[in-house]
Amino acid sequence: MSHAVFRLRAERLARSTRPFIARGSKSPRCPRCRVLPSHCLCALQPMVASDVGVCLLMHDVEALKPTNTGWLIADVVTDTFAFGWQRTQVESQLLTLLADERFQPYLVFPGEFVEPQSRVVSEVCPVPGKRPLFILLDATWTEARKMFRKSPYLDRFPVLSLAPEEISRYRLRRSRRDDHFCTAEVAAMCLGLAGQTQAAEALDRWLDLFSAHYLAAKRGLPVPSAG
Structure with a gap:
């Protein structure tokens, strides 16, 4: 079963003029979970209900990376939407989603980088008749900061600034800081x-x-124990 990130990856590959070569890409991978077939975990995918939406704005090659964790969000949250980010163009479907009266969008980004500070919130405030839509910039930290500055169509939304008490557990890509969390x-x-x-x-x-x-x-x- 495909989802938004799966489809975005297929679209990105279809318009590529040369193959995207990731580390370990010569080894065959399960097309659904992106892990070697010997360690496939498709049978373990969770099935849970959620009453929110997630909008992933993905930098150019994020959907192609086997370690991308936006993919995992789409595995779990049914109403996950994924769009490729471009500096000079905005997809009409993205703008339609952001204007959808069923949702209350929140742009998720560290508040210390936001001006004016009046945009910053630390809580999700229920809005009658609307569901939260979390807009996540799926990119490296450097890319995400550029995306934040150069996406004026997001300026009208409150910025949800998180204050986690733990450090990141993500182990598949390196980061210089423990307080840089992966998208999932x-x-x-x-x-x-x-x-x-x-x-x-x-x-x-x-x-x-x-x-x-x-x-x-x-x-x-060996394949890790499911327990």
């Missing part, structure tokens, strides 16, 4: 703030399980 970790925090505890916990577990299977396959280790 950020989404799980947003789900928790929105009162979607079951979905938040399921996404956290799914990230941990994906990371364990991915690293075991990469290192030639």
